[in-house]
Amino acid sequence: MEKIITLLSIVLASSFSPLFAQDKPKLVLQITVDQLRGDMPFSIQNRWTEGGFKYLLDSGVWYANAHHPHANTETIVGHVTLSTGAYPSVHGMVGNAWFDHEEDRLVYNIEDSAYDATGGISARDKSSEVDHSQVSKSEGRSPHNIMTTTFSDEMASAFGPQSKIYAVSGKDRGAVSMAGHNGKAFWYSTKDGAFTSSTFYYNEFPEWVNKWNDKKEADQFKNDYWNLTNDIKTYRFGDADDRPFENPEGLGFGNVFPHPYGDSKYYYTLLMASPVVDELTVDFAKELIEKEGIGQDEITDYLSISLSSTDYVGHLFGPNSLESEDNLIRLDRNLADLFQYIDQKVGLENTLIVLSSDHGAPESAQSLKQKGFPVDVLDVTQLDLSTIDTKLKKQFGIGKEVIKLSYVPYIYLDRKLIQEKGLDLEAVSSMIAEEFMKVNGIAYAYTSTDVANGNLPDTPITRRVLNNYNPKRSGDIYLINEPNWSLTVDGDIALVNHGSPWSYDTSVPVIFAGHQLQKRMIYSEISTIDVAMTLSKYLMILEPSGAEGNPLEDVLNQEK
Template sequence: TLATGAHPSHHGMVGNLWFDRETGVVTYNVEDSRYRLLSAGADVDEDAEIDPTQRAANTEGRSPAAILVSTFSDELRSSNGGRSKAIGVSVKDRGAITLAGHAGTAYWFSKAGSEFVTSNYYLEQYPEWVNAWNLKQLPQRYANTAWELSNDPGSYLFGASDDREWETDVAGFGRVFPHAYGDGTSPYFTTWLTLSPAGDELVLDFARAAVTGEKLGQSGHTDFLAVSFSSTDYVGHVFGPSSLEAEENILRLDRTLAELFRFVDEQVGLEHTLIVLSADHGGPDSPGYLNSLKIPAGYIDPEAWDREAAIERIKNRFGIEGKLIEQYAHPYLYLSSEVTGNSGIDRNALEAAIVNELSKFEGVSLAVSSAALREGDVPDTALYRSVLNNFHSKRSGDIYIVFEPNWFINDFDGLTVAATHGSPWQYDTYVPIVFAGAGLEPKTIDRRVFTTDIAPTLSAYLRIKPPSGAQGNVLREVLD
């Protein structure tokens, strides 16, 4: 959405994962078997990978092919015959690929290979500056060190709350400071780096190498550097937003951003640079923290639901034999091919019956059938509009499930997390949007704006076409 100015209903990326009805398997949104990684041994290590969406990929190949509309970087490069350069950098493959778009070049950190990689969708071989960076083996500088607090614990908001029972100890990384990285030989070493400010620091160092290696900002044409600092996401999942780890991570991220801006100012000049800062999502707090303040919240355990009885009632009513449900890929429930391929079943009535049963389960606020979404047969409220914005007829499931505010599933294929995101509630969509540099005068805007506004605003700023599916508005304050 940041890259396209469009909602998932238009750009097609309805989640990190979705169930592909044609192949019959769950698909990771940037996987593509046609394009191999340029580095051998850089694929996901299934034994050590904790990111369930990356682990679900069926191939090591990666590309932006699943993005169904153009991105800002696509329009920038096509506006001048490809003279502009567009580089995306992130710890996560999906973070770099979506921002680089179809026409840019994406680089991401391979935890298995302990280096930054790309696929042959983008390049046939690495530029020399990439090889030089990887040869430095900078991740190893964290071996035999630890993630420690920058200041005295008493100076932090959560300084007295270092060890919370809902925090996750990932493979021995611990729940209290200092978090030791070990001697660098553990299969989880690079994972631990990404669960801390070290992940963003590696991204920063690689981004600096990209600026100098690609000579960004030196050609007379506008270049685009998109940097996704994703350790904040991992820290939030593992320790929770209101944790000492999250507080320390934000402090360190602030310093990382300051160093990036200092470097760009030195190389290009901030007066020649437009900075945009935002996020792809917000998130709820950990239920344990909210409960301590008497705020209702909790984890949802679908295993505790009386699912079998509900399924039997539906199967008996509609004469269904065999499997009813194929897959749940958040936030969608997918019906089995045995059901969807049976022309004798009234699909609209079946989906309505499932919605009725789901609505009885603890923690479910809303369930909406794809038939209702496809036909627009839903109330015109903010919540339903958010659900519609995510619905893509070819990729979305048969039932969209919305959990109660501050309630969510926290079991990711065996990894229990403190908090997660992916709902239409306000906390998941409340993010900063900051434009700075390039001579902009400081302002604070208190009207409601949207992340879909960023790409159209950048396009208007450069007087180029907006991305093909863009739905947002131009933020006039940036242009005036």
């Protein structure tokens, strides 16, 4: 009997990977495609190239029903949820920006005045800024606002300094969120097209970074055009190129192909709104792999690549546009190029790939209106507050000035004024929330006191709001748009805004591929908090400190 048990143990140990295997991957490659809704890769499946999405489908476990578990589906929220396996209520990144009551201002999620931009290369050109969340008063960036460890932090703890940990992105928040507290991060600068960092990571750049930046790869597109990859007749949206509501006129990018990059102050920003920045990001990442020796020994390394073009293109043109369709075709080819390089340098059989997204996106309200849907765009900063003002004065003796800031999805109240007047925050916020609920386009307005006290009905939507609630950073009232309506704020030029708890915004792909994985398509629902937990169990290391997800057994218990 003992021999039988021993033999069975050997068979089991050799049949399942990686729980019982000693051969860990040389590289964990985590790819986050900004604003890649779960269905979008399949919208161009008949035009997939060899080695891109097709490789992921043929060589991995594809979860077709993955969703983010939180309400505010924004970039930093989704990235940190993927990197920590924690809810925003725990990891603390409740939005791309939030109001800090101590500083009495809106703060950017990763700004840190203790640091500066490495080499003086700023992340953003303020004169051409189109991202309204970039409200930082400092050029410094750091992960200090992330309240838990990340998967990459736990890799550093488990494997020590020999494990190389890097993150590259078109956006600063797309890199810092994944590199964690122990890695190194680089991101694209809309100031001069270089890749930059923060003195939190580097006081001076490695020489290879200086040499790469000196080549000025981004400048090659000046006065050039974004042209269609294929014949326009082969596109689903080939007949919908000229839509007047796409792309604001002031950028000089046009709303039909070919799109001119020009040479204006918006030039480096316009590269973000095309496939170019993703291609630059991958080229920079390939140089990093070569110069830093990523995946070249038996100690597992980590590389995060966050691709930002899909998000910018989606914001300006919408996911149901010819521009988004062409960008997806270019994304597929870009992934194929990256995987081919990884195969040459590390070996795909030695690399565990996980690809997901920080959030999805809706079809634009303007496009839906053309189809007869009763939807619209609602600027919450331009609402008529006269009724609220009258009721506040009658009931509490104060007016609309008690509303400190409206920054979707939150309404922030003047807590100091409420305290000085001896008023009850719960009573004031409840009255204001009740009035916001009467506005056409707003489905729900939940007060943070009701969220904190468990006074909301238990529904999928309220659970996502609760998962987004952090008492130190969340606003006093949480607004949720009616499905397919768009909530915006003054100064936001985007055609499309994500950030809701509706399925089009929470839906993302989750794909594990490479190493020893076999093809599987899974339709049962999973959560993005499962990603970091699964990676941790795959490497048999401690999960991040706030992780609450479940290990995905379809990835972990695969027969060889």
